[in-house]
Amino acid sequence: MTSNIFPARRGVVIGAGPAGLMAAEMMAAAGLSVTVCDHKPSVARKLLMAGKSGLNITKAEERTKFLNAFTTAKGPLEPILNSFDAPAVQGWAEELGQNLxxxxxxxxxPTVMKASPLLRAWLARLSDEGVDLKTRWRWTGWDDGTPVFDTPDGMQHLPVDVTVLAMGGASWSRLGATGAWALPLRDAGVDIAPFAPANAGIAMKWSAHMGAHFGAALKGIGLKSGTYRSRGEAVISARGLEGGGIYTVSRGLREGHPLMLDLLPDQTREALTEKLAKPRGKMSLANYLRKTLKLDVAKIALLQExxxxxxxxxxxxxxxxxxxxxxxxxxxPLDEAISTAGGVKFxxxxxxxxxxxRPGVFVAGEMLDWEAPTGGYLISACLATGRWAGQHAAAWAQRD
Incomplete structure (x- = not known):
């Protein structure tokens, strides 16, 4: 009698960030024997770093507005993001025991704000599903189609039926996203857009008097660079201007547009003109602006600078x-940017x-050429592309 029992197909996920772990979850759920390899001693370091200031896992907003945040990449990403949208991300996190x-x-x-409780629950679930996690395994390329890794035990070949690459972009190299994967992919004939900083701070050459304002926040300002606009806040630092408002418009600067700030976006130009027409008397200009317009010290300092x-x-x-x-x-610099533009072209x-x-090799997360502002879009898209790549990788491996 002929047996109908065959060994499980084997898959490897290279990169243990949100995209890679989600791909591994989908592949294991489909019945593959899955190994996840990461070159760092521990996994999801960038996710844990993001969670230090509050893990923003997605953005609850109207679907078209959500998609528009991905600008030029929204076309290829639309079916992927729609298949694992903001409500689905929230449901997934709640299944891992996270109150949101x-x-x-x-x-x-998450109400606890940190990433570590979610990551622990996620890794436990993957372990229960039989996913094998290997750290300090650095991918170096292929040998006759087989992935090769530099490990503590020397060079290792890992024969598999399917591969998902999820090694991140090229910023925050100390957390693992080095962009070194671009060389073997280019050698394999893969078209890759050059890396560039996304969600990046702005370098400033401050005069000496600005030192007193380092750490001060410019709150409730309007920012514009090219077609990119933001209403938020920026922080004055020794290195320049940072913060969510700056990151949102940083793409405009990268494209060569000037940066313009509206220091009082809730007041019209006409209303300000009327107020400023009042006599100043013996007040200094700084005191006059502070009392007449309620302009704070940091904004006055930047205005004068x-x-x-x-x-x-x-x-x-x-x-x-x-x-x-x-x-x-x-x-x-690129390595200081929160995320990366460029990568594997769609x-x-x-x-x-x-x-x-490279048939049988799938790509997910920030390795792909897309970018979006901070505010939940980045992690949400990494999860969605990881899920999509993992599902399609499993289907490809199990084809007859």
């Missing part, structure tokens, strides 16, 4: 307050995220 809350801006967080000497005409000063040009020294993968140049 939604902030006033739609950002969704960027536009000294300030115009005496009320209309000209109002215009400057509503559209302050920021003289800067470009974006902070033309280089099929609809299931399989490399056209």
């Amino acid at each position: 809350f939604t902030g006033t801006t739609g950002r969704v967080f 960027m536009a000294r000497p300030l115009p005496g005409d009320a209309a000209d000063l109002a215009k400057l307050l509503k559209a302050l040009p920021v003289k800067h020294a470009g974006l902070r 033309d280089a993968v099929d609809d299931g995220l399989m490399l056209r140049a």
Whole structure:
């Protein structure tokens, strides 16, 4: 009698961040024998770092607005994000025992704020599903189609039926995302867009008097660079300007557009002109702005830094307050950026995220050429692409 029992197909996921772990979960659920390899001593380091300031796992907002955050990549990402949307991400986190809350801006967080409880529960579930996790295994490429790893026990070949690559972008290299994977992929004929900083701070060459304001927040400002706009906050630091408002418009700076700040976005230019037309008397200009417009010290300092000497005409000063040009020294270096633009082009993968140049090899997460602002979009898209790649990898491996 012929047996119908065959060994389970084997899959490897290279990279143990959110995209890789989600791919492994989907592959294991489909019945594959799954190994996850990561070159660091522990997994999901960037996820844990993100969780230090509150793990923002997704954004609860209207679907079209959510998709628009991905700008030029929203076309290829749309079916992927729709298949694992914000409600689905929340349901997945709740299944892992996380109580969630939604902030006033739609950002969704675990109530404990940190990433570690979710990660522990997730790793426990993967272990229960038989996923084998190997750390300090650094992928070096292929040998006759077989993935090869540099490990503490020397070079290791890992024969598998299917592979998912999820090694992140090229920022925060100390957490594991080095971008070193680009070389073997280019050698394999994969088209890769150059890496560039996304969600990056802005470098500034401050004058000496700005030192007193390092650490101060510019709250409730409007920011614009090219077509990118934001309403939020920025922080003055020794290195430059940082914070969510800056990150949202940093792509505009990267594309060569100027940065303009609206220091008082809730007041019209006409209203400001009327207020500034009142006599100043013996007050200094700084005190006059503080008392007349309720402009705080940090905003006054930045205004003077960027536009000294300030115009005496009320209309000209109002215009400057509503559209302050920021003289800067470009974006902070790539390795300091929160995320990465560039990576494997969508033309280089099929609809299931399989490399056209390497059948049986799928790509997920920040390795793909997409970017989005902070605020839940990044982690949500990493989870969605990991899920999509894992499902299609399992189907490919099990084809007859």
